[in-house]
Amino acid sequence: MSTAIPALGGLNRTVLRVHRTALVFWVLAVTAAAAALIWMYVIGDEARGGIAACVSPPRDGGPSCAEIGSITADERYTDGIRVVTELIAYLMFPIAAWAGGVLVGRELESGTARLAWTQSVTPARWLATRLAVPAVLITAGISVLVALILLARGDGDPGLVGHWYQSEAFVSTGPTAVGHALAGLSLGALCGLLLGRALPAAGLSFAACLVLYNGLDRVREHLWPTATHTATDARTFQLPREALAVEWTYQGDRIVGATYHPPSHFRPIQYVETGILLALAAAATLAAFAVLRRRTP
Amino acid sequence: MTETAMEAAALGKTFGRRRRKDALDGCAFRLPAGSVCALVGPNGAGKSTLLSLAAGLQKPTDGTLTVLGHAPAAVRERLAYVAQDKPLHPQLTVDDTLRYGRELNPGRWDDRVAERIVDEGDLDRDARVRTLSGGQRTRVALALALGKRPELLLLDEPMADLDPLARHQLMATLMADAAEHGTTVVMSSHVVAELDGACDHLLLLGAGRVRLAGPLDDLLAAHRLVTGRADTSLDPHTVIESRTTGRQLTALVRPEGPLGDGWQSTAPTLEELVLAHLRAPQAPALSLDDRREAAV
Amino acid sequence: MTTAVSIEKTTAVPSPRGPRGLVWTLLRVHRSALWFWGMAVVIGVGALLWAYGPGADAAWAEFRQMGCDSGRPGLGCDLAGPAGGRYDTVVTVAAGFLGLLPFLTAAWAGGALIGRELEDGTAQLAWTQSVTPARWLAAKLAVPAALLASGTLLLTLLHRTVYSADGSLRTALGSPEWFRTNTFEANGTLATAYALLGLAVGVLAGLLHRRALPALGTAVVGLAVVASVIDSLRPHLWPVETLVDKHEYPEYTGMVLGDGALTSTGARVPDPICVDDAKCLAEHDIVGFYRDYHPSSHFWPLQLMETAVVLAVAAVAVLIAFGLLKRRTGAAV
Numbered sequence: 050m051s052t053a054i055p056a057l058g059g060l061n062r063t064v065l066r067v068h069r070t071a072l073v074f075w076v077l078a079v080t081a082a083a084a085a086l087i088w089m090y091v092i093g094d095e096a097r098g099g100i101a102a103c104v105s106p107p108r109d110g111g112p113s114c115a116e117i118g119s120i121t122a123d124e125r126y127t128d129g130i131r132v133v134t135e136l137i138a139y140l141m142f143p144i145a146a147w148a149g150g151v152l153v154g155r156e157l158e159s160g161t162a163r164l165a166w167t168q169s170v171t172p173a174r175w176l177a178t179r180l181a182v183p184a185v186l187i188t189a190g191i192s193v194l195v196a197l198i199l200l201a202r203g204d205g206d207p208g209l210v211g212h213w214y215q216s217e218a219f220v221s222t223g224p225t226a227v228g229h230a231l232a233g234l235s236l237g238a239l240c241g242l243l244l245g246r247a248l249p250a251a252g253l254s255f256a257a258c259l260v261l262y263n264g265l266d267r268v269r270e271h272l273w274p275t276a277t278h279t280a281t282d283a284r285t286f287q288l289p290r291e292a293l294a295v296e297w298t299y300q301g302d303r304i305v306g307a308t309y310h311p312p313s314h315f316r317p318i319q320y321v322e323t324g325i326l327l328a329l330a331a332a333a334t335l336a337a338f339a340v341l342r343r344r345t346p
Numbered sequence: 347m348t349e350t351a352m353e354a355a356a357l358g359k360t361f362g363r364r365r366r367k368d369a370l371d372g373c374a375f376r377l378p379a380g381s382v383c384a385l386v387g388p389n390g391a392g393k394s395t396l397l398s399l400a401a402g403l404q405k406p407t408d409g410t411l412t413v414l415g416h417a418p419a420a421v422r423e424r425l426a427y428v429a430q431d432k433p434l435h436p437q438l439t440v441d442d443t444l445r446y447g448r449e450l451n452p453g454r455w456d457d458r459v460a461e462r463i464v465d466e467g468d469l470d471r472d473a474r475v476r477t478l479s480g481g482q483r484t485r486v487a488l489a490l491a492l493g494k495r496p497e498l499l500l501l502d503e504p505m506a507d508l509d510p511l512a513r514h515q516l517m518a519t520l521m522a523d524a525a526e527h528g529t530t531v532v533m534s535s536h537v538v539a540e541l542d543g544a545c546d547h548l549l550l551l552g553a554g555r556v557r558l559a560g561p562l563d564d565l566l567a568a569h570r571l572v573t574g575r576a577d578t579s580l581d582p583h584t585v586i587e588s589r590t591t592g593r594q595l596t597a598l599v600r601p602e603g604p605l606g607d608g609w610q611s612t613a614p615t616l617e618e619l620v621l622a623h624l625r626a627p628q629a630p631a632l633s634l635d636d637r638r639e640a641a642v
Numbered sequence: 643m644t645t646a647v648s649i650e651k652t653t654a655v656p657s658p659r660g661p662r663g664l665v666w667t668l669l670r671v672h673r674s675a676l677w678f679w680g681m682a683v684v685i686g687v688g689a690l691l692w693a694y695g696p697g698a699d700a701a702w703a704e705f706r707q708m709g710c711d712s713g714r715p716g717l718g719c720d721l722a723g724p725a726g727g728r729y730d731t732v733v734t735v736a737a738g739f740l741g742l743l744p745f746l747t748a749a750w751a752g753g754a755l756i757g758r759e760l761e762d763g764t765a766q767l768a769w770t771q772s773v774t775p776a777r778w779l780a781a782k783l784a785v786p787a788a789l790l791a792s793g794t795l796l797l798t799l800l801h802r803t804v805y806s807a808d809g810s811l812r813t814a815l816g817s818p819e820w821f822r823t824n825t826f827e828a829n830g831t832l833a834t835a836y837a838l839l840g841l842a843v844g845v846l847a848g849l850l851h852r853r854a855l856p857a858l859g860t861a862v863v864g865l866a867v868v869a870s871v872i873d874s875l876r877p878h879l880w881p882v883e884t885l886v887d888k889h890e891y892p893e894y895t896g897m898v899l900g901d902g903a904l905t906s907t908g909a910r911v912p913d914p915i916c917v918d919d920a921k922c923l924a925e926h927d928i929v930g931f932y933r934d935y936h937p938s939s940h941f942w943p944l945q946l947m948e949t950a951v952v953l954a955v956a957a958v959a960v961l962i963a964f965g966l967l968k969r970r971t972g973a974a975v
Contacts, residue, residue, distance in 0.1 A: 435764050
């Protein structure tokens, strides 16, 4: 046995050793996604060049902007960005199922958690390491991917990479990506501790994330005060480019105004949503510790 | 001449494709029907592998194993098997577990036998298996095995989770049941004392090979525990294990004829016989199965 | 035979009603999954019936009240009101659930149905209770398959009813066209076929790993890979129709697979984007434009072809699973 490993270091190492499959999987997934994004970055300019001209609504034989992707744009770029976008956006689901099932549930079920607790590791420290090590790795991996996807998206042309307010695109292009993943991790751990069994915990964690993800998707537009736009001439009323309309104002059956989110609201909404997710992650973590304390001496 | 309950010829089982590990290697033995056989050996000797092959759960890599005259998979209804960790569905109640046995063994199942074993343990029939202690689980697993009225009962470390009292009681139930119905029992254990007095047959495995096989009385009779002066030769007898204390030598031998005058000899106990063979892995194997003489 | 055990005609009292034998044990052991599925089907049926009746009526009334049915284009009609939103949500969630179902099935089949039982030895328990491994596996496939298929078919029938009844409302709300993945699958036999594929892939993953959680992960990832491959084949499973026009792109219609320009030799070339510039068109030798598409009448041919592909893949997975089990246990039949 090697000498004088600092206690926490030893515990960290144990977590990494026991969950080596997950670690290898995570490193491979992040590497693959990063490689794909770098490739997208390289072909991005070409793809943007390809969609220069389009007509909306379609007329005069010109390609319509709505279908431009199938005509001229480089489909590899659009598809590549879409796949990685969805991958990042949905990461919280496998993370939560893994945390509930493998990280906590299975260890409680099979008694290996108790084995650790008899190896001079207090239950609280056991849980702390179990959460801290994956949290660090998840944060690091997702931060890299978010930075790369922002780079690969270039100017974020909605014809190629989707609108900024679309659920997957929104979640995968800012700090809220990390927030989602960490909330998934802590919710999974809480479910694992509450149920103490691997498969039910994995199922419940997944369900909890499904509710959280879709709930946030619904309330997202209310997370920041909207801007208002009033028509000077009702006939030509039009919202600014890439605006997310929230509510319309009518005069008779004619629209005279709207509240909406301009693209500049992307950042504040990101921050508020990340704040909510981190608060939720913290609450779930505290609850997990409370459950653990009640269960163990 | 009795029927054969279990017979192995050149039986081998290998695990792993790249790093091959022989769990069983060239095993041959014959077990007459109605016998109660102790399957003994150190950890990793292949006891569990042999039992699971006999239960038709795995396929041998080499050789053959016949059970009740057929391939194990063909006689599932007639044999019962209790695995080492007593697998049961944790979400079922005790009653549901008994019904599970009844539903899966139509025409064979005997509720009275199963219920007697459960009730002797004072079990709450509506308790979920998840909430039972290790000993209680063992009881339910045995009830499930005996309820189907097997002709061959394969038990892998059956008593490990039981307290001495329950062990004694359950062993008595098991033996009485086996005697009453002529059931053949193969029971593995590394606690030799647990088997003494209950078994009439011995199968000792070491490193996947048969070390001793045959009727217990014959095997004991074939060995002598001798004491004498250390400078006396034990030729031509086969020495299994010997120990010298000062000028005195104690040895377990297989006599090849009358022992010399200088030796005091006694019959070994089962435990002495087994321990000596376990401590001396290089000692020659001995098989006293009536049909297959020293086939190893 | 001296050892023949006298089998007394046993006291087993046959339970008066309900399933027996292996089917009973399967339903009892997986009771929570059965409950979940039963609840899901009941809720789904209720939600779709609501959408068909009161939900659609309320949305339509609101739509009229907003003056959106006047035929005059108004931006406000792009966004649904509260009643329209509710209607849209219910229909979308129902179709989304049917889209998620194959993955839930795969996870459950890999994890709870097969993987966990091989891991904790309860599968082996069944195999020593007069049940051959092959029969055990057959029951594990047949019973869930029957329940899945009947529930999913019921839901897809209702979804179809809602979808075909509320055509105009859907157009008004901007709901998905017939060829969008979730809608396409929920309107035909594909939802059922994919659910069965999920079951087969899950069972195979469970047998491969023999452990619950790795099997769960492999089942979900494996199904995602297989489904996305089949999904990318979808438009090519039936011959496309092509529209050609001399002056501009043919009218937008249905599931478009590709379009571009035609030269005088009939060759298809990328559109040089001349936009009515005759000189430019002449320079590129463009004499017309084409568009490849599937009209909505291709719904059933596409649907049935893909169903056949999905079921064939599921059958292959099932065959491999049986082969694997046989090789492991050496079980005759």
